[in-house]
Amino acid sequence: MSQVIDSLFATIESRKGGNAPAGSYTASLFAAGENEILKKIGEEAVEVLIAAKGEGDERVIYEMADLIYHSLVLLSARGLQWSDVEAELARRAR
Numbered sequence: 001m002s003q004v005i006d007s008l009f010a011t012i013e014s015r016k017g018g019n020a021p022a023g024s025y026t027a028s029l030f031a032a033g034e035n036e037i038l039k040k041i042g043e044e045a046v047e048v049l050i051a052a053k054g055e056g057d058e059r060v061i062y063e064m065a066d067l068i069y070h071s072l073v074l075l076s077a078r079g080l081q082w083s084d085v086e087a088e089l090a091r092r093a094r
């Protein structure tokens with residue numbers, strides 16, 4: 001599972017710096033800036049809540065995937081790594 005996130009994060013990183021393929025949504029988010037990324041995270045978080053309160057597990061999974069993707073874009077925009085989050089989770093493990 002971690003491989004899926006590692007691979008997605010690497011793709012997100014590759015969309016930085018002007019070498020993204022035409023039509024890249026990730027590149028458009030980087031171009032729009034951190035406030036826009038934060039806005040998307042807020043929207044996606046609300047969509048997870050709405051799905052969990054009444055739309056069923058399939059929608060929860062779908063919206064959570066959107067939330068995780070946008071969270072990875074935020075990490076990348078801030079120069080952070082997915083491995084930073086993994087390290088924090090590992091630190092908490094008991």
Ligand SMILES: N=c1c2ncn([C@@H]3O[C@H](COP(=O)(O)OP(=O)(O)OP(=O)(O)O)[C@@H](O)[C@H]3O)c2ncn1[C@@H]1O[C@H](COP(=O)(O)O)[C@@H](O)[C@H]1O
Nearest residue numbers: 008011012015021023024025026027043044065066069070
């Ligand atoms: N995992 C994602 C991913 N998850 C969500 N999104 C986009 O996030 C946006 C979510 O927007 P909204 O919530 O407003 O929802 P929407 O437009 O109504 O669409 P829904 O997703 O809700 O159906 C949509 O445009 C989705 O396509 C993603 N866009 C890209 N990726 C991955 O990122 C990588 C790079 O993609 P590009 O930058 O587009 O090349 C690829 O591996 C993609 O699979």
